[in-house]
Amino acid sequence: MAAVTIDSLLQNPTLLFRPKAKVMLKPPRSLDCSRNRKLPLSRGSCFCSFNPRRTIHVVRASSSETALIGNFDTSSSDDIFYKDIFPVKRIEKVEGKFFIRLDRSKDQHDWQLTVGCSLPGKWILHWGVSYLGDSGSEWDQPPKGMRPPGSIPIKDYAIETPLKKLSEGDIFHEVKIDFNPSSEIAAIHFVLKDEETGAWYQHRGMDFKVPLVDYLEDDGNTVGAKRGFGVWSGALQQFSNVLLKSEASHADSQNNSIESKDSKNKNRCLEGFYEEQSIVKEVSVGNLVSVAVRKSPETGKVIVCLETDIPGDVVVHWGVCRDDAKIWEIPAAPYPPETTVFKNKALRTLLQPKATGNRSGALFTLDEEHFGFLFVLKLDDNTWLKFKENDFYVPLLGTSSVPGQYGQSDITTEEISSKSYTDGIINEIRNLVSGLSSEKSQKTKTKEVQESILQEIEQLAAEAYSIFRSSITTVPEEVVSETETTKPAVKISSGTGTGFEILCQGFNWESHKSGRWYMELKEKASEISSLGFTVIWLPPPTESVSPEGYMPKDLYNLNSRYGTIAELKELVKSLHEVGIKVLGDVVLNHRCAHFKNQNGVWNIFGGRLNWDDRAVVADDPHFQGRGNKSSGDNFHAAPNIDHSQEFVRKDLKEWLGWLREEIGYDGWRLDFVRGFWGGYVKDYLEASEPYFAVGEYWDSLSYTYGEMDHNQDSHRQRIVDWINATNGTAGAFDVTTKGILHSALERCEYWRLSDKKGKPPGVVGWWPSRAVTFIENHDTGSTQGHWRFPGGKEMQGYAYILTHPGTPAVFYDHIFSHHRSEIANLISVRNRNGIHCRSLVKIVKAERDVYAAIIDEKVAMKIGPGYYEPPSGSQGWSLALEGRDYKVWETS
């Protein structure tokens, strides 16, 4: 029933010639256009070409035969006085298949889950697993061995794996997941995502779930396994513009009877299954409707030829009009075949298929006194096609004008009408924007339009801002200017602190377990200070759905598994007393809801910040937000907050201010900042004026054939871009450096530690003052171990980051371990020599088995088993520290 309208031609001049979406059932009609365009040259009349659109008008002006019209017209076509080709856009449903197969892999030992889809598109399987004994609906990341190549970890709970065609000829895009049935995995969960359209395919509004053990509680979204086809009978919910069509609901009864016989058999016996479903994707397809009007020299009647390449049955709903008012009337007979009268107002004619090609068309013979011919098209799926939300209109008067002239005058009228059309739109927009249009009946509608326009303006402005911004600070060059200042800047800025900061991550993944972490840490305050740390990062303080604190709920409730708000204040006070600044771990990207909305989706918040679903981004189907689209990546386990909303930003700024005041936090560690635009972070930081701030921008490095690329510039560029978006108000964890250290140390490839320009290859090489270097944190190491630093090589890592520029961060587990004294020594070398975040590095060796560098001409270091000694000479290097595969010297 959807009315499909056509975009303004002026705004999309390329529309005509661009083959539309890749899913094209028929060859695009644009071929005809390009053929036509050549013709007028032979006539050479009134050719004015400003843009492609104009040249089409020329087609109309000329009287040459064109492929389209020629089909109708075997007689002379010189009397054609009007031709036009209307591009139309319609939504086409493309059907395909989608399957899930569980079977034994070839070696008959492991099992394999295969998910495939026959529709074209950029399909991504977004998946995770749940383990035996897990409660709740959260996903976990599958073990490494289970992840197919090309998988990208999404935070700590999911994996995204693209579906690939196994060979060119294959119909299906597939992904195969191998797993060992004896593992602890209870079920595999997934949803399917089409990156082209951003659409999600889910199962009854929930994840698909493939249980690997059979005593899982059935949440109603189980697929396959013991239950046969039955689970499929329910309608698969539609998300975005995608429909997953249920095969046949009448299969229900039948399925129930199939229900597995051994459903009571509760052992871990897996059964293979194969499920196939039809899947429907809506694709926008461009077609053309061409109209030609000529006068029959014999009868003096006007003949309108209409033709289109829209497939299927096309009904023309048509009439004529007497004047500009364009009021529909029914002309006198005769009518074309297959014509019926519709409610005495219009005629309906079914277009007849043409002998050639996939077109259909009709001829309408009319008396010449009619002013114009009006029509709309009705497609076989009850879709109406209109022209710019109006009827298609073909002028019929014009027989008297000379063809050549006609073309010209027509161009101008067309221009005028399209100009007035655009002007109309603009006026409308202006009225909307200025709030002048307040027609009550349209109010809600226009309000939506207005909001969407304002939103578009905001997005365009944001885009322009980010480009202008980045073109001002040419980041890779910034190093030069920064390193020029050999004297450290004394000025404190939130991106760097004093520039001499050394950060301690004051917790690990287990810290919540004692329930009194704040008190335990308080006892260590003076010890941490004496080791040389100047800043400590405390765990997320808010009430949280997960005990570790990263699923915050009521932001103003600071009683957590780490301790009470009173204990937190006490801890902060003791830390301040020993001269340590305190960073609060703030989770701004997402927030867990208190209540369900009317659809049973958790997206209504409670507590002091009792936001509704307008605070939730609109593009995560899990949470049905009514906000704007996310300005970053989505974190799928909780509603992502829409930072483009003024009230959200205001509330968050207030909250940060409150944390500063009430608790005494000096700065922030910002969780998952990939999730929203860095410009908002800037806003928050400017409002809360932290002493130091660092963001977690964590995405994967580039790998080719499973081997990490030497050049990770694009990875660090993304981090630098984010810092840039914050206007340098925050630093970022140097994930790039950690990744490169992994490869260099693990594989003895120390050459990786120099980039093409002889600088450090991480963020620290490009924007040292904003790089917070680290080798491990609560996610990568601790008991999670998502990306653990090569074992036994930690001290090489610290020898690197604690001697190099950037702000080094040391992980709690390493401080309170056997590494403690070595770390303390490195810190004291750093402090003794005044190494700071902008210190100058000279890489003197980056070879297979050794990396060596001299920092600020004051400290020399090497890591790796290979040989290096600093040059003997006037500088007088003396060995300051030595450990397994690392050495540090200082000048005496």
Next chain:
Amino acid sequence: MEVSVIRSSSQAKISKTELGCRDLSQISRFRKAGLRFTLKAVHSDPVLESKSPATFKSLDRLRLFVGLPLDAVSDGNSVNHARAIGAGLKALKLLGVEGVELPVWWGVVENEMGKYDWSGYLAVAEMVQKAGLKLHVSLCFHASSQPRIPLPKWVTKIGESQSSIFFADRSGQHYQQCLSLAVDNLAVLDGKTPIQVYQGFCESFKTTFSPFMGSTITGISMGLGPDGELRYPSHHKPAKSGTITGGGEFQCYDTNMLNLLKQYAEANGNPLWGLGGPHDAPTYDQAPNSNSFFKDHGGSWESPYGDFFLSWYSSELVSHGNRLLSLASSIFGDTEVNVYGKVPLMHSWYKTRAHPSELTAGFYNTASRNGYEAVAEMFARNSCKIILPGMDLSDEHQPHDALSSPESLLAQIRTTCNKHRVEVAGQNLAPGAPGGIEQIKKNMLGENKIDLFTYQRMGAHFFSPEHFPSFTEFVRSLSQPELHPDDLPSDEAEATESVQTSSDPNIHLQTA
């Protein structure tokens, strides 16, 4: 029945019209408008027509432009940050902005004498046209230091050997950002006079951009001196906002200026006065009263010598302006494009009697003499319009000790322009001036309306989260003047109420 029709379809309209009339507080108007409106409502005509013309006139007349980045084109053939500009243009169009201002630099286009490369600017013009916006072109015959856009290389080269083509101050320091007005008619540029070179530039511009003239391009600003403004470079370094600066220095010490002064002095029978500028004027950053020339009482400016010197100094500036504007209006006179020139707002020390900043800049405007008469008269003679910058400045935000008054100066210039029927267009100095937007609104919508305003300037700050929302707000408020938010129909109840209030018996009679 009619009333119900109104209710269902057009309550909001009624309330709006009624409000417009309530503002006028004229009962007869009210009835008339209400009546007219009601009839229209029954016929469900568009809303806009039902507005009473007086109330919303300002909206229809007002045209807002936004300046493009100074370095939108900086090397002749490529557009810098084209994608950002493209996005920016779309955003502005959606906001309802009329057009953009594009600075076109002499130093970018004419890299070799007489050879012009317009390709970069043509590309911008096309982008603007495509976006459906208008274009105001500023022809810049000066150089910019930030971003750095120098004069044409060949001109700089001439200047290296012949520094007298530039202005000089008393210490002999040259100002190399634009040519001295004293060389306007001297063949110092490889046998051509600067005026001839400017003419070639303008003519080439006109031919090249002829497809855009009058349609996309609606206005051209002729560059008249430092920063494009009609003035002497009396401050070599632009003053930082908020700091108190001196009154600047006279710039009459290059050889050619001194020659002109000498001739003038001799012609006036005071040859001794023609040997140099005032000996008792303070230097750039000295307080004006630190020496005797600008002293409020008994300063030399009020002496016969002072009058002699200031008359000559200011008339040279006006003649220079006249030369360039008559050139521009003769070239562009046959197009539908309006020609503008920019006059600076030298507002510091305005509250002193001598107005030192204006005097050194070349405006002989003091407590006892309106120096803008000659300027306005010259613009009128050439049918050119004046662009006045600094519409965002308010007295309140000026440092108190500077004795500055941008508002009074603006008022003076505007009154003078009105007298000579010279139209004034507005500009702000920089976005982000304290209270700037409020002040702009005041200037645009007050008694003495301005129909064209150029907001400076697109760039990172312009689109930044701290600025852009306030700009959006500004644009929206411009098109919705004088309506207090409480007066707007916000919900059903309020609107219905309005209908009832406007249900005058007459309406029933008329519509029944």
